[in-house]
Amino acid sequence: MEQSQTVEQLFEQGRAAHTSGDFSKAEQILSEVLSLDPSFVRAYVGRGLTRTQLSDSPGAIEDFTQAIQRNPDIANAYYHRGFARADLGDNQGAIEDYTQFIKLKPDFARTYFARACARGELGDKQGAIEDYTQAIQLNPEDADAYVNRGASRADLGDRQGAIEDYAQAVYLKPDFEVAYYNRGNSHDELGNEQGAIEDYTQAIKLKSDFVEAYRNRGLTYARSGNEQRAIEDFTQAIYLKPEDASTYYNRGLAHSELDDKQRALEDYQVAKEIYLSEGRMADYQDVLDRLEELESS
Template identity: 35%
Template sequence: MLEMFVMADTSTLLSSLISYLNEHSIGNSLLPVSRAQPLLSSEEKADICNLLMQRTTEYDIELEMARANGFFSIEQYKRAEQIYEQILSANPGNITALYNLSVTLMRLSTPEKALITLNRVIQNEPTLPEAYYQRGNTYDETGNSLKAIDDYTHAISIKPEFLQAIYNRGIVNAKLDLHEAAIKDFDAVIKLKPDISNAYLNRGVSFDETGNHQSAIDDYTIAIYYNQNNLDAFFNRAKTLFFLGEPQDAINDYTNVIVRLSTDIEALNNRGLAFDSLGDYEHAIKDYKAALKINPEYAETLNNLGAVCEALDDIGSAQDYYSSAIQNDPNSPSAHYNLARIHAKSGSLYLSLKYLDRSIELDSLLKEEASRDEYLGEVVQWNMMRRNR
């Protein structure tokens, strides 16, 4: 598509390209720090393609930089990489080309090459905050979270209001279960820009993880206020509401997710669980079966459907669903526990003990729960007597 070139005047072409790049927040110098690609319509992409197909008789580095950034903007990353490399061949110390090359290499899913390039940028320009930010992103992509935090922190020390660096450090802190630190980072983000929906979403997650559930609900609510389609905020608020014993409010939030994304299997499963807790087995079964229609092997839903059947005294179906759950997830403690309970009810003590032992092996907290259960308690006592003979 971009192979047929038209000759053009250098200054005219450069002016047109820079105007276009600036208009779409790309610019003709360092590429934007946002990981999100600027959204260009097909007409806008056609416009920049027309500009990129024009060539001049003379070589101009500023024009080549604009062309490389233009190719980057339409996701022609290999073309962009080639032009940045050509610029660096002529001028190895061009920090802008070196930096933009590193960002392009990340888009090409070559983080190791990007890291090498960013090290060169920082060696030559140690006070460039964007370089530390991008290297932090690269470390994060390659699983080196502590180095990512160090680089985000360094970027912030140079540029204290570096919003993206503060935000990303919060994400990585949360990933490392450093939730108090994450909350402070999202506090700072919200202070700088109070209308970022996902800042409230992520701070809400960290509040949940630290046991501050009401603050989590408040943050999810603000996240939804700023973005009515923030499905993660609806979903997380629903989970927390259910945990706090508000199943009807949870159902309302899960419904908001399902209305917008009917294939969200977790939302269907969890709404079914909320209906189940209210004794509304009809709607619970409907949601569970809708989830299984999307994925017939979804073990959590198979287990939950088994529990509904057990509550309705359909023991045969309950046993089948629990067995299917175990078949699809051999490490499901709840499915093993529930199947153990079914066998205990029917008097199959050896089978019950087999599944109970496995459930406790997977989750040691189930041992105490089993000892208090009407049916499994008898299995526990029987097993103790058997061992003491």
């Protein structure tokens, strides 16, 4: 009885260390608990959580597995092992763990969300949509689930469905810049250039260093014939990400459309050097053709 009390007291000390953020101390204490009582299931789960915080996913998986072997109905061990497996790129293993957790606790929205993410990583977009839908049914206020379902719908070509999901996301979370950006992409793919520009603009207002939003708004401006605004956006994107060859290339195209041969040549030259350094030979050849065409004109 005395040893049992000591083990329980040590366990509580380990939990307290974890709660306070001293994860190394928590791991040390919980390891001591398990050396005294190797059958202490909660200590395996606790140390697994601590090892997760220490970025030791393999160690965490080992601990959660030990807990499951001793108590196959301990739902949280499946849930957290799923996250650790996903962290290591084992999305199929993660899906299996999330599925087992759902069997034990079918009403926890975040598990459907997590399984949807893993399914999406494996290319199962329809399965991801089904899980995001279940997550939304359980938690209709989850803006992230709407955004992710929208992205999966867009991947399957359902741009209108994606737009509806992004709209719901920004309704729930008006400062959600990614939702505006994604909706801008879907508007652009449907040919709604004005709607795309408005959404990219809102995304930029919310996140002033949103490189992709500047770049895509620039591309939309260029397609709509507003090369000057396109150049301004490409210039800002280059300021934020000067190593992006494609943005120099696209700015070169816009300068060329405005018959600014010198600036177009300068941008193509930079794009050429970056493409070559990155080994992107098809793009390198394309910009060489542009340079040759421009220099001979």
